[in-house]
Amino acid sequence: MAPTPEYADRLRAADLRVTRPRVAVLHAVDLHPHADTDTLYRAAREELPDVSLQAVYDVLGALADAGLVRRIQPAGHVARYEIRVGDNHHHTVCRLCGTIADVDCAVGAAPCLTASDDNGFRLDEAEVIYWGLCPSCAREALEA
Template sequence: VARYAERLRSADLRVTRPRIAVLHSVHLNPHADTETIIEAVRACLPDVSRQAVYDILHALTDVGLLRRVQPPGSVARYETRVGDNHHHMVCRSCGAIADVDCAVGVAPCMTVSDTNGFHLDGAEVIYWGRCPSCSVSEVSEAIGDHSPTEQLPNGMLCSGDSGNPPPSDAQPLPTPAPAPGPGEWLVPGPLTPITGLKAAGIGTGGVGAKAGGARYDIADATVASNEPRIEPSVSPPSTSR
């Protein structure tokens, strides 16, 4: 607090709690935007208005206690590092900002081909790229996430699985039966008799329909044996009159 108060006095500004709170918030949150600074100030001084924070930011920037940085396409950011003519790197993806020192070390850090009569005392350079976090994210999205924790039993994959092992009583998925070949219409297994009353209803009412006064289940009609199917003989119609 004493350090912030001394800076305010050296700039001929009255020392107030809101001004100290703004300086402290920007110091703790370099390159913060206005909304972030307002939230940080109100965390310790809840009664400070938004307009008061705006006014303090402008006043501190005008006297050189804060530096305002606004890359193209971004909102204004503020920092307490002033007077050294450092530059900035900006992430194209998330907008993160990082400081970068002068390449030469003396302002304006570069030499122009023609000053056009200007007396240059500074330069503001912005380097564009992608921060480490966004670079890693883009590589992961490009190659896909094939984490082994997403594997399920029997070699199946599930993108939303948490990677927890299956319960001890879990049963493996059954192996699908092969498709029947030509003439293999029967399913191996013992024959279950079908009563004439049930057989009379097969195909007339569907599964669970009433047929001949009795209800039948599809399980009664699908169990078969390995014996060949014998088609009933049909006599040709008589041509005699």
């Protein structure tokens, strides 16, 4: 699946120059939600064989800074990236295999949770990670 002009439009809307590495990495993140940098590097190279690992790291940083991708890093895991931004959703993480899945907010609008004490902060986001076993690992654990 080739990247669509939508990627260029997203880059322009974020005041980023449209470059082949940026389009390739944005496309890779779109195709591989919750992927790590190495996975995204391999995916981007399928589209743009001469892109370097450093370029992918740089592009991911620029895309995250511009709000076009979201960087998540559950404790004990490498950074992962997703294209779903701006809705303050959360994640489930499997303790065994590391699978990550999206979870919509349970109640209310951002920040989804009302802090018992905001300490004077103006809250705009809550990061919640639910830990457990994915269906596959839970099945295997029952069979063991």
